[in-house]
Amino acid sequence: MTKSSQDEHYDTKAVLGHYLFFEKRLSYNQSKSCASCHSPIFAFTDGYRKSVAANGENLLHNAPSLLNISQNRFFDWGNPSVTTLENQIKRPLYQTHPLEMGFDVQAEKLIAFFCQDSLYQSLYQSAFHKKADQCSVSDIEACIIAYIKTLNSNNSPYDMFLKGNQHALNASEQNGLKLFSSHQLKCNLCHIPPFFTSANLTNNLDSIYANIGLYHVMNQHGYPASDIGMGKITAKPQDNGKFKIPSLRNCMITAPYMHDGSVNTLIEVIDIYASGGRNVLNGDAKGDGRLHPNKHQHIQGFELSPSEKRDLILFLASLTDTSYLNDSHFRNPFDVK
Ligand code: HEC
Ligand code: HEC
Structure with a gap:
């Protein structure tokens, strides 16, 4: 060798x-x-x-x-x-x-x-x-x-754009970036550029861990009992269902998504945010995550047209760097x- x-x-x-x-x-x-x-x-x-x-x-x-x-x-x-x-x-x-x-x-x-x-x-x-x-x-x-x-990885089209190359992102991707940072979607308030997390920026746990309303299992602390997130460590009921805000860099190639891999595609991820959380219709984890009492205030739902949704995904794809x-x-x- x-x-x-x-x-x-x-x-x-x-x-x-x-x-x-x-x-x-x-x-x-x-x-x-x-x-x-x-x-x-x-x-x-x-x-x-x-x-x-x-x-x-x-x-x-x-x-x-x-x-x-x-x-x-x-x-x-x-x-x-x-x-x-x-x-x-x-x-x-x-x-x-x-x-x-x-x-x-x-x-x-x-x-x-x-x-x-x-x-x-x-x-x-x-x-x-x-x-x-x-x-x-x-x-x-x-x-x-x-x-x-x-x-380290910092050669995505988005990075080129940040470094001043206006053509590194096309019109759709730039529109996706606008949507990502819009008052309506608020993605950027948790996935904070340029690393698209907050785990690099602060020691304030409330800014690093969030419940985004994926589950609301009745009589089981609201999240599946085997995995209630930060609440297991802090033993505070208000931390139940809180997980670390992950970086979105390269998310195009890191499927499946979320702490338990329960979301298959970026389209599904966006649909969940658009509905203000996830309503699990059957199985052991049945329950309406949108109603979880710990759900973060920024997760309120929004409406996107099909072309806006496409632009948002194209922007997320522009965070890919495989160089x-x-x-x-x-x-x-x-x-x-
Ligand atoms: C309140 C803070 C918050 C906001 C606002 C937010 N996210 Fe998230 N995001 C999270 C947290 C926390 C997770 C992980 C949740 C879990 O696994 O339980 C996550 C997970 C994700 C994932 C999966 C990443 C992976 O590697 O598994 C994607 C993709 C994502 N968010 C995109 C978005 C987009 C797009 C928006 C705007 C529509 C958005 N997020 C808004 C906190 C937030
Ligand atoms: C069997 C699969 C597996 C192996 C082997 C493994 N990891 Fe992991 N790694 C994971 C999982 C799953 C997590 C998330 C853990 C959690 O939150 O419960 C993780 C998390 C991490 C994290 C934290 C990342 C973050 O963003 O929070 C680091 C760093 C890491 N692993 C490094 C390593 C190193 C170094 C090794 C070898 C010594 C290793 N891992 C071996 C599956 C694995």
């Missing part, structure tokens, strides 16, 4: 982290790497409604994109105590219920593979100026974090070239 050519532009810890991010031997049964659920081709998500862990079980949530993750102050969908990547990474590596990668089930064995592999020996030497047999679990964590912090795929630092280093 050879080192990827474009890795040389990055810090040595991030270079080692690049391999570790794609390393399936970091899971207890060698079946999953970080990239299994955060794949470059889906903007570092996985295309599943809810991610599938190393033991085949579903996790509670849809995998978020890791692009521009270095900007964020809050991580994961509904847990406001996860405010650093050092804290966040413990969940995929060590969490047991549900088990995700199961790294600590056999951490010693996992580190042993590392010490014996000539590629890792040389990458570790470059990053830490020590022999690989001195490698610790915290070195591994630090390198993966250094890697994901390099996953990072040209840089081998963003691709699987174990793929045969």
Whole structure:
């Protein structure tokens, strides 16, 4: 195996982290790497409604994109105590219920593979100026974090437009941007440009987490009891159904949507906002989310003509940047070239 050519532009810890991010031997049964659920081709998500862990079980949530993750102050969908990547990474590596990668089930064995592999020996030497047999679990964590912090993406047509190229967005896309930021739709008040979230801007939890009226299950705290969002952590009834406002960058390629992957397309997403929430007509989660008492005041519904709806979607599509795929630092280093 050879080192990827474009890795040389990055810090040595991030270079080692690049391999570790794609390393399936970091899971207890060698079946999953970080990239299994955060794949470059889906903007570092996985295309599943809810991610599938190393033991085949579903996790509670849809995998978020890791692009521009270095900007964020809050991580994961509904847990406001996860405010650093050092804290966040413990969940995929060590969490047991549900088990995700199961790294600590056999951490010693996992580190042993590392010490014996000539590629890792040389990458570790470059990053830490020590022999690989001195490698610790915290070195591994630090390198993966250094890697994901390099996953920046800011080459979308929208970015070109921001940089002053008036032609980067056509008339429809520009109209979509106007609608997105309009008094009627208010999308921009929660998905705040340029990262289209607020998790990078403030520490005020009320501005970072919101209930958008997806559920109203009777007698079950209003949201499906297995997953009530931020309320589970804060134990405050008014936080029930609140989830982190996700970035919309690359949302064209990160379907399905929402914390539980319960919305399939952007058209459906817009229809839900237009109705002021979602009325679930049957199944276990039956109930009218539009009537949830915690629904955010900005979710009031609106009307769009078919062409306005199209323009809004074209604008969301203009937030797509896949140019990072040209840089081998963003691709699987174990793929045969
Ligand atoms: C089995 C699938 C799976 C694996 C493997 C996995 N993740 Fe995730 N990741 C998820 C899911 C699902 C979430 C959302 C978690 C939640 O809110 O409950 C997530 C969330 C994250 C977040 C927070 C993103 C945000 O915007 O809030 C980061 C960072 C992250 N993962 C990094 C990693 C790293 C690094 C690894 C490898 C050590 C990894 N993940 C392995 C599925 C996975
Ligand atoms: C009150 C704040 C708020 C407003 C206003 C708002 N959103 Fe959201 N948006 C959220 C939250 C919170 C989620 C995640 C909800 C969940 O998973 O339970 C979300 C999720 C999304 C998603 C899914 C993203 C993903 O990766 O799963 C899209 C797309 C989206 N919003 C687009 C829009 C558009 C378009 C508008 C305007 C019509 C809008 N939002 C208005 C807070 C808001």
